[in-house]
Amino acid sequence: MPPTLRVVLCGSVDDGKSTLLGRLLHDTRQVFADELERVAEDSRRHGTRGDATDLALLLDGLQDEREQGITIDVAYRSVETPRRRFMVADAPGHEQYTRNLASGASTADIAVVLVDARKGILPQTARHTRIAAMFGVRHIVHAVNKMDLAGWDRGTFESIVRACRALAEEIGVEEAVSIPLSALTGDNLTRPATEAPWYTGPTLLDHLETTEIERPAARRPFRMPVQYVNRPNPDFRGYCGRIAAGAVTRGDRVLISPAGTAAEVESIVVWQGTRESATRGDSITLTVKPDVDVARGDVIAAAADPPEVADQFQARIVWLGDNPLAVGRPYRMKLHAREVGATVTRIRHRVDVSDGGRLAAARLELNDLGVVNLATDRSVPFAPFDRSRELGGFILIDRATNATVGAGTITYALMRAANLKWQEFDIDAEVRARLKRQRARCLWLTGLSASGKSTVANLLERRLVAEGRHTYLLDGDNVRHGLNRDLGFTEADRVENIRRVAEVARLMVDAGLIVIVSFISPFQSERDFARSLFEPGDFMEIFVDASVEECARRDPKGLYAKAMTGEIRNFTGVDSPYERPERPDMRLDTGKLSPDECVELVMRRLD
Amino acid sequence: MPRPNPLEDGSRARRTGRHRAGSWLSALESEAIEIIREGVATAARPLMLYSIGKDSSVLLHLARKAFWPAPPPIPLLHVNTTWKFREMIAFRDRVAAEPGVELIVHTNREGLHAGVTPFTHGSDYYTEVMKTVALRQALDAGRHDIVFVGARRDEEKSRAKERVFSLRSPNHQWDPRAQRPELWNLYNTRIGEGESLRVSPLSNWTEADVWRYIAAEEIRIVPLYYAAERPVVERDGRWIMVDDDRMPLDPGEVPEMRRVRFRTLGCYPLTAAIESDATTLDAIIAETLATAHSEREGRLIDHDAEASMERKKREGYF
Incomplete structure (x- = not known):
């Protein structure tokens, strides 16, 4: 069970949020006698319930709120029941105070979205559900309130449930539950509603007390943003932070991101001592060796799996500033403990809050949701928000007023490769291949169409597998059905075609496999490029040799015939050149050798 | 489905100590330490208000934990109205004598000379002069940009509305209608000339948490x-x-x-x-x-x- 369940209460104005929380506090006996007396007194002055106590006034802590009878800012209340402890954020419903809702939603595990049974889902209901989901809330409860005023009508409830479910599905929340209740009377809040025998589900309190919130797996790689460098004297240099993901143990190999410096955890310092290990959520101080350069805003991460580093992102944003978001305007961006300059380079679209539709937009106004491209003035370590709230959520700060004007979540990095630093890992190709008791290689079969590449490749793979080897066959035609299906046959596309196949082959060799590539690959420069990706000796260029005449005679797919009549163009060997390999590692003359003999030759070279 | 109804339970729900307090106390502790470090890392002249009470004792303890093995790089300010309990002053002086503690004591001299006391001027005016004005004097004198306080959201319902990092105007005023959004643990510590931030590391603690933590950590408090x-x-x-x-x-x-x-x-x-x-x-x-x-x-x-x-x-x- 989590330490504390964080709940955000939201929904449109007058749907009864403060009343619900007030009633919840009252019925779970969280309200002190003197508090209640004061609320009773306030009720007579400002309440909306005649002389009856208006429990909403327990929450509306600001003078303006009591006088206007509305909630302006989010209130946080602790609730402790025998089964669980809660921190409940009561968020305002007015559209103009959406930014205060965002504050409450950002730290919530579960959102209770109120829906007035008489009104159904309003734009503000949808907006709140959407913002809660955007900020990482995966569990939504739609509390269908004021059921007493709707006569506890089952049909009314069920039609709202259908709408809520459709909304939740469209937004992609993991769990969406609807509960019919009355915040005013407390029915189905802490006790079952006697008026609704048709409802057999839990009360709201039951649901909140028992719902399981999954925490990010402890097995995630270690991440700790450095908040503060503690240097009391020349002999101690500690890096202070709160662990954002994973766990750390003394002696762990770590990497300082974004610099990419390697180090080892020397000690985990805590109050008056040290610890062997620490885990997500712990505030700790690390010392590392050797004495490398680490600054506030760096991320200390597991060496084997460091975070991505980038300076351009696609992100979702909710705009919180009074002035609209302007493309090209510099803002300050705070992402974990790092503050950088940031500019929105493009607004991809604005999100229609009621149906999730994409709207063209030149700017984002207060309370708008949008998807943008964002550029930072320095590279920053990050994680997509879906993977890590701590490394993927950010705020934008206005440079002139210092106001928090935007909140966003990183979807992914754009143009990653330009900023990627190559990382060294403990497990390399050799280790992986040794585990498979083989030597990983790429066998690159080049030759004309119908020269026999596929036949040899197929037989070769069967032979290797029969001998217990781990293989993979990349076939030119097959790859074009998937990975390369966006490519045509122009010069540029053919180069890209080869590049992708070579990269995939390289990854597979790195994974320890024997990779057979069966590809016409007519140009020497392309084959040389492929070879350049591999360690010397790991790449074998095997020329499957047959004359054009011989191939045209075999022509199993009828392609030569079509090329000769001009029905297909750019056909290798007919109206597009094939550059014979200058120095192949092997040459297989399929005009003279049978496929089995070819395979035998290759097998001998491999041993 | 079993439904323990708190109303039928007879005892107040909050009376039960059936939770395992450890996990949430350590989460609250880690959160408070994170807040204190964030404040200090971004402050030019941080300060901690020290009222000698239990919340101040917890706050000081957390600051010590946050910066161990260094002493907390934050001076403490005690606004002395001259009407504190004698045992409080004795306790304060013991704390101030501990290594690594820097204590500033400030009293509103004008108020003192004018003879403002809770008995002669009423509690409202006395509080205004000897606490509020005195505090402003001390903060202005030190030009402190980040001021740690032991406020908790459960204390009072306007505090329940306040951010962890709460902006004050150059006149030290709080504008509840213009609070900055505060998302995740991303605290906006940017301020303009003369502005300051009141930072409440104990925002999410309850009175019971404070006591449980004092017990768990054996923190000394005024008798x-x-x-x-x-x-x-x-x-x-x-x-x-x-x-x-x-x-x-x-x-x-x-x-x-x-x-x-x-x-x-x-x-x-x-x-x-x-x-x-x-x-x-x-x-x-x-x-x-x-x-x-x-x-x-x-x-x-x-x-x-x-x-x-x-x-x-x-x-x-x-």
Whole structure:
């Protein structure tokens, strides 16, 4: 069970949020006698319930709120029941105070979205559900309130449930539950509603007390943003932070991101001592060796799996500033403990809050949701928000007023490769291949169409597998059905075609496999490029040799015939050149050798 | 589905200590340390308000933990109204003598010379002069940009609305209608000339958490929190301790010895004691969980007017 369940209460104005929380506090006996007396007194002055106590006034802590009878800012209340402890954020419903809702939603595990049974889902209901989901809330409860005023009508409830479910599905929340209740009377809040025998589900309190919130797996790689460098004297240099993901143990190999410096955890310092290990959520101080350069805003991460580093992102944003978001305007961006300059380079679209539709937009106004491209003035370590709230959520700060004007979540990095630093890992190709008791290689079969590449490749793979080897066959035609299906046959596309196949082959060799590539690959420069990706000796260029005449005679797919009549163009060997390999590692003359003999030759070279 | 109904339970739900407090206390601790470090990392001249009370003791303890093995790089400020309990001042002086503690004590001299006391000028005016104005003087003198305070959201409903990093204007005023959004743990620490931030690392703690943490960490607190025989007089149904002979007694009023303790400590004529037999932390925790009255009921200044706390804060009081 989590330490504390964080709940955000939201929904449109007058749907009864403060009343619900007030009633919840009252019925779970969280309200002190003197508090209640004061609320009773306030009720007579400002309440909306005649002389009856208006429990909403327990929450509306600001003078303006009591006088206007509305909630302006989010209130946080602790609730402790025998089964669980809660921190409940009561968020305002007015559209103009959406930014205060965002504050409450950002730290919530579960959102209770109120829906007035008489009104159904309003734009503000949808907006709140959407913002809660955007900020990482995966569990939504739609509390269908004021059921007493709707006569506890089952049909009314069920039609709202259908709408809520459709909304939740469209937004992609993991769990969406609807509960019919009355915040005013407390029915189905802490006790079952006697008026609704048709409802057999839990009360709201039951649901909140028992719902399981999954925490990010402890097995995630270690991440700790450095908040503060503690240097009391020349002999101690500690890096202070709160662990954002994973766990750390003394002696762990770590990497300082974004610099990419390697180090080892020397000690985990805590109050008056040290610890062997620490885990997500712990505030700790690390010392590392050797004495490398680490600054506030760096991320200390597991060496084997460091975070991505980038300076351009696609992100979702909710705009919180009074002035609209302007493309090209510099803002300050705070992402974990790092503050950088940031500019929105493009607004991809604005999100229609009621149906999730994409709207063209030149700017984002207060309370708008949008998807943008964002550029930072320095590279920053990050994680997509879906993977890590701590490394993927950010705020934008206005440079002139210092106001928090935007909140966003990183979807992914754009143009990653330009900023990627190559990382060294403990497990390399050799280790992986040794585990498979083989030597990983790429066998690159080049030759004309119908020269026999596929036949040899197929037989070769069967032979290797029969001998217990781990293989993979990349076939030119097959790859074009998937990975390369966006490519045509122009010069540029053919180069890209080869590049992708070579990269995939390289990854597979790195994974320890024997990779057979069966590809016409007519140009020497392309084959040389492929070879350049591999360690010397790991790449074998095997020329499957047959004359054009011989191939045209075999022509199993009828392609030569079509090329000769001009029905297909750019056909290798007919109206597009094939550059014979200058120095192949092997040459297989399929005009003279049978496929089995070819395979035998290759097998001998491999041993 | 089993449905334990708190209403039928008979006892107050919060009385039960059936939770395992450890996991959430350590989460609250880690969160508070993160907040303190974030404040210090971004501050030019940080300061911690030190009221000598239990929340201040917890805050100081957390600051020590946050920067161990270094001493907390934050001076403490005690605004001395000259009406603190004597035991509080003695405790403060012991803390100030500990290594690594830098204590600033400030008193509003003008107020003192003008003879402003809670008895002569009323609690409202006295608080304004000797606490609010005094605090502003000290903050202006030190040009402090980040000020740590021991406020908790459960104390009072306007505090429940306040951000962890809460902006104050150059006049130290709080504008509740213009609070910055505060998302995740991303605190906006950017401020303009003369502005400052009040930072509340204990925002998400409850009174019971504070006591549980004091017990778990063996944090020393002023002995007034424990029940003992003390000289008190009854005024408006509250027990006021007669701490020294400056307190004017009404005709016929005679201090009597009662077994009392304090839930909250402030200026002695303005802080009421409760009758109690709790002489241990366990007994205090049990009493805290069982009480039907809020902590601030013992504070006389909160009762002056509805929304008095919000108004005081708007003016620069904590």
